[in-house]
Amino acid sequence: MTKHPFRADAALAAGCSVWHIGGWLAIGPVPSAGQAALLGAAMCLPTLPLAWRRTRPWVSFCGVVAGYCIWLFTVGPHMTGQIGMIFVMISLYSAARWTARPRSLVAAVIVGTVLAVPELARTAASGAPVAEVVLEGTALTAFLFGIPVCVWLAGNGRRRAHEDAARLRELAERLRAERELNARHAVLTERARIAGDLHDVVAGQVSAIALTARTVEGSEQARLIAATADQALEDMRRIIGLLADGAEEIEPRASLADLDRLIKIVEGAGCRVTGPASLPRSLSSSVETSAYRIIQEALTNVVKHAGPTDVQISLTQAPLTITVTNGPKAHGHEAESGSGLGMIGLRERAALYGGTLEAGPHRDGWRVRAVLPTAERP
Numbered sequence: 001m002t003k004h005p006f007r008a009d010a011a012l013a014a015g016c017s018v019w020h021i022g023g024w025l026a027i028g029p030v031p032s033a034g035q036a037a038l039l040g041a042a043m044c045l046p047t048l049p050l051a052w053r054r055t056r057p058w059v060s061f062c063g064v065v066a067g068y069c070i071w072l073f074t075v076g077p078h079m080t081g082q083i084g085m086i087f088v089m090i091s092l093y094s095a096a097r098w099t100a101r102p103r104s105l106v107a108a109v110i111v112g113t114v115l116a117v118p119e120l121a122r123t124a125a126s127g128a129p130v131a132e133v134v135l136e137g138t139a140l141t142a143f144l145f146g147i148p149v150c151v152w153l154a155g156n157g158r159r160r161a162h163e164d165a166a167r168l169r170e171l172a173e174r175l176r177a178e179r180e181l182n183a184r185h186a187v188l189t190e191r192a193r194i195a196g197d198l199h200d201v202v203a204g205q206v207s208a209i210a211l212t213a214r215t216v217e218g219s220e221q222a223r224l225i226a227a228t229a230d231q232a233l234e235d236m237r238r239i240i241g242l243l244a245d246g247a248e249e250i251e252p253r254a255s256l257a258d259l260d261r262l263i264k265i266v267e268g269a270g271c272r273v274t275g276p277a278s279l280p281r282s283l284s285s286s287v288e289t290s291a292y293r294i295i296q297e298a299l300t301n302v303v304k305h306a307g308p309t310d311v312q313i314s315l316t317q318a319p320l321t322i323t324v325t326n327g328p329k330a331h332g333h334e335a336e337s338g339s340g341l342g343m344i345g346l347r348e349r350a351a352l353y354g355g356t357l358e359a360g361p362h363r364d365g366w367r368v369r370a371v372l373p374t375a376e377r378p
Contacts, residue, residue: 005054006052009050016050016086020087021039021040042071042074046067046068046071046088047067048067050087053091054094058099060094061092061107068085068087089148093154095107095155096152096153108151112144112145112147112148116144123140183344190348209225209229254293254296255285258292259295260275262299266299269303269308271303273313275313276314280315280317280320290349290350290352290372291315291372294324301342306366309326309365310365311324311326312325319372321371323368323369323370324368325362325366325367350370350371353372355371356370
């Protein structure tokens, strides 16, 4: 629909009026000056209501049909071309397009009746044999009712298509909002898991500080350090509890030492995995956990989307680069649908160390590559 439908429809009504009057002047005799005003008014009766065909479709339809009936019994008999029928069809299409189905279907019946009754009356008055009158009347009825039905189907189909498109737009908007909500939830969940992993690392280090401080006998400063470390542990547990509230259950901390066990699990699913030649050194526990989680998610996606295929895992340092590459999808394997939330979580882990994570097609398969530039210990 245009921004100003009434303006466009008013222009349409004016154009149809000019066309209608021009058709009369081209076909019929030129009217006298006294008849010009009445003739012009009669010719405009079935056209002017078209100006409201979208803003008030039912009122416009009734006005066009009423104007057509007046025109039909005043000027119509003197014309050889039924131009007025075109305006009735436009109003019927508009009623079917912008009016609910029960009322618009009534409009189609009204138009069929308005078109058929004069023709059937003319056929009955022709004086032809009854059999011919019945046969011709049946054919005329089918034809003159068929035209409005076709017009109604076109308008009603356009209305339904518009409504379906509106529903699809609404559904797409809901899906977009739900996707954003799920993405935020995935970020929060991954951050909670990261916090849990960091808790395991930092808690061990702080506990070591407290234990070392307690071994120093008779030192007030050592007792203060031990008490401060204990308080730090308690505060950290409280913060971790807030982060993990409502998130998924946090898994135990993992490290690259568990990579062999993960590879065996993936090989049990039919994949042929080539692991890294050696593991990076001088990595903190939190970095090892993040590296393991990235590899774990990448291998999980291989099993889900590619099935039994070749997989290569690469780990390099300076900067720490993690690459998981798989071959083409196994023949006959049906890929599972994914939400992409796992990759969102991995990007959160990479961003924690100022890095990036890329995932996309590589040769005939897929590659996940994460770079963690600030992961190295000084």
